[in-house]
Amino acid sequence: MVKTKNTEQDVRYRLGLKLLELGNIVSEQLDLRTIALPWMRELCTDINEAVHLVILDGDEAVYIEKVESSQAVRLHTRVGKRSDLYIGSRPKLLLAYLPETDWETLLEKNDFY
Template identity: 50%
Template sequence: MQNKNKTVVKSMALLNLFLTEPKLTLSELISLSGMPKTSVHRMVSSLEEMGLLTRDRNGAYTLGLVFLEFGQLVSERLDIRQIAKPVMEELCQEVDEAVHLIMRDGNEAIYVEKIEGTQTVRLYTAIGRRSPLYAGACARSILSFLPQEEIETYIRQTEFVPIGSGTITDPAELLQTISSSLENGYTVSYSELENYTAAIGAPIFSHKGQVAAGISIAGFEARFTKERLPYLTEKVKGAALQISEKMGYKLPHTQ
């Protein structure tokens, strides 16, 4: 922290406000940031000059178009996303459910790709959305396959907050679920991030044998019946393995 430039850190804090708010006035930026008016005005002016912020005719600010350029570069350079997308599209056609690809970012999971099914009602998920690692099948498919010591540290340091009616907030229950995921190679969730929805997630491994991402199929709970679950489970596990192998991963017995 001592080596960080304070102005850069504060400017980033201002930009982070736009993650949840599409448009903010100068007064709102001052209020939400808790920073002095003169500091906010100076930083906002610089951010606008660099194209990181854009001001409309009413004086409200939005993120600048330069973020689209950076976002496109990031997307293009995420090799795993390029590798996974064709497999995800095929999986989506087979099961007709939404298919998600997520990656870990600290103690969170971030959605980096999504393929929609043909269902008329859409899930509230989108590329760029974040979720805690403990909530939802896709995120937990990453958490479950981290080194045991890392899992224990995460659970010890995390405050578990309910998001949906089925969110697991008890550490003991979470550990039990993780144990089952390790044994079965997948994890299932019901109403954890959004009520009346279900998901099945499986881990994607790198050529080093480390969990690199997670893939899931998700839809409304009524479609994830007991009879259909084995079929969906095998499909998502197969897709996860296919992507893993394309990344150079080899099953232990073939190494």
């Protein structure tokens, strides 16, 4: 990553602006976000609650878009956040619709206690 200038080095390594640029390119290519955003805004207006768009990536949920509500108390999430499928209501929705074979794989890979 240093060779491709994706990191900067002082005393420690940290991610460089090039990775931010690459991330933005990827996010612009997510047509799902473009299609869903007007519906998400309308839903947010109707219910006055935050609306999140979450997709399945392997055995994790990834938040790819959000529309904030005007509520004083909010769930703070960020686009790009990853979560285990058994943590939080949004990832659990994805978990609920997985095929049974995927459930078995998840149960083998994780300790839920």
